[in-house]
Amino acid sequence: MNELLVSFQTIVSQLKNDNISIKLNIPDGSANLGLNSDEMRLKQVLTNFLSNAVKFTDKGVIEFGYQLLPNNKILFYTKDTGIGISKEQQDVIFKRFGQVEDTYTRNYKGTGLGLAISQSIINLLGGEIWVDSEQDKGSNFYFKIPADIMHNQNMSKALVQYDHFDWNSKIILIVEDDEMSSKLLKSILEDSSAKILVVKNGQAAIDLVKKQNLDLILMDIQLPELNGFEATKKIKSIKEELPIIAVSAYAMQEEIDKSKEFGCDLFISKPLDINYLLNKMDEYLNT
Secondary structure, eight states: OHHHHHHHHHHHHHHSOTTEEEEEEOOTTOTTEEEOSOHHHHHHHHHHHHHHHHHTOOSEEEEEEEEEETTTEEEEEEEEOSSOOOHHHHTGGGOTTOOOOSHHHHHTTTHHHHHHHHHHHHHHTTOEEEEEEETTTEEEEEEEEEOOEEESOOHHHHSOOOOOOOOTTOEEEEEOSOHHHHHHHHHHHGGGTOEEEEESSHHHHHHHHHHSOOSEEEEOSSOSSSOHHHHHHHHHHHOTTSOEEEEESOOSHHHHHHHHHTTOSEEEESSOOHHHHHHHHHHHHTO
């Protein structure tokens, strides 16, 4: 588990500016500690927490880590010195379809949905999630879950093993506006030997397709300027045979149907089943 958090620390450090310091807090005596839980979903919640902290903290500190609690529970947290959240808005950000027309909501594009999904995940794991924040002073996000903690384990065996593929000479485009999400996805694909390109919006993806021979696109749906559906439709009109996999937190049937209607070859919902994604990518890259 500590290796997972250290990997997050590396990614956050790459994304931050020079005015922000990163602090990772790991309990003493936890070097050989493993957590028997849904790592994939925990990773999604932590990604959401840290993405928000990076986006909305211009200077100061981003701190994250965990604490071991009595009664076999574990507390994860992120703390930042960013723009903060007013008391009135703190209830809204965990509502999936909540919308408040103010500066905070506009600045936090997409955050409400991400936090709502995070809340659903933590609830499914039997835990609780909350925020402690003050506007203009920063935000502390927490979640607490029951923990089946493993001590004195061989952590190399506890780590999730991904299937390995050799995609040498293949070019894969990631279309994702969230830097942490794209960095995590890129890190998963690094061992494949494929060339990985990243753009942050649908129009940039279309422009790249016009001048670059791509082999596959991983397309987020919620994008600035031009959303993933519209981008897919235009890309397919340019290069119909190019495989496009929609990767989105919008897992409702309506969105899945819409992805097919606009030309996506496959829809995969977040949190990602990494091995499923890799195997489906391999099918498209070798047909």
